[in-house]
Amino acid sequence: MAKRKAPAPTRRTTRKTGSGKSTRGGAGRGQGRKPVLTYMEMILLGGACEDLWLRLIKRKALTEYRDQPHVRDIRQERAPIRDAPRASEGKGILAYARRVAARRQERARIPQAVIDDISEGIDDILDHARRAAGQATPKFKRSVNIPLKRPKGERDRIRRVVVRWARCAHRIVVSPRRVADCWEQYRKDFPTDVDFHTK
Numbered sequence: 001m002a003k004r005k006a007p008a009p010t011r012r013t014t015r016k017t018g019s020g021k022s023t024r025g026g027a028g029r030g031q032g033r034k035p036v037l038t039y040m041e042m043i044l045l046g047g048a049c050e051d052l053w054l055r056l057i058k059r060k061a062l063t064e065y066r067d068q069p070h071v072r073d074i075r076q077e078r079a080p081i082r083d084a085p086r087a088s089e090g091k092g093i094l095a096y097a098r099r100v101a102a103r104r105q106e107r108a109r110i111p112q113a114v115i116d117d118i119s120e121g122i123d124d125i126l127d128h129a130r131r132a133a134g135q136a137t138p139k140f141k142r143s144v145n146i147p148l149k150r151p152k153g154e155r156d157r158i159r160r161v162v163v164r165w166a167r168c169a170h171r172i173v174v175s176p177r178r179v180a181d182c183w184e185q186y187r188k189d190f191p192t193d194v195d196f197h198t199k
Helices: 039-066 069-077 093-108 112-133 155-169 176-189
Strands: none
Touching: 039 069, 039 155, 039 176, 069 112, 155 176
16 A cells, blocks of 8 residues: 655745735734724714804803993893893793793883884994994994804813713713814814814
């Protein structure tokens, strides 16, 4: 009986790619560092940052607008209408509708002469403010566009608030740096009309 020959040993080689790297080993499926957050969690945290940022911008703009002397005078001039009795407070759409209807009824009871007097007083205040500002327009418009300005030095505070909110509300533990990355991802995927981040 003839002995069976053992197969000749083969040399194990790896195929090289064009860049000189081996195709064996390295990054494959399921390898590498796992992502800390899912895409939806990143968008959740980034959206929270953006919402706080826009709220802060609007609140600061309204505060600066209401602190102007002529705006304070207008609010004082409108006090008889603003302080009209209101319906009892409540929650929900029906309570809101009742408050609006009651406010309209109360304002309808205010004599027209009082409303005309208040309107003339507001016109005088706006005319005086126009002269003080040196504007050549005939009168101030009753509706105004409030310019929005980028709040300086508030990014770190917003990140810290979102870190605390994520931990308490969603049990997501992240660092402020990770929240900043989420914010950038959100801004890249959902750009806003008003962009104060890069100015």
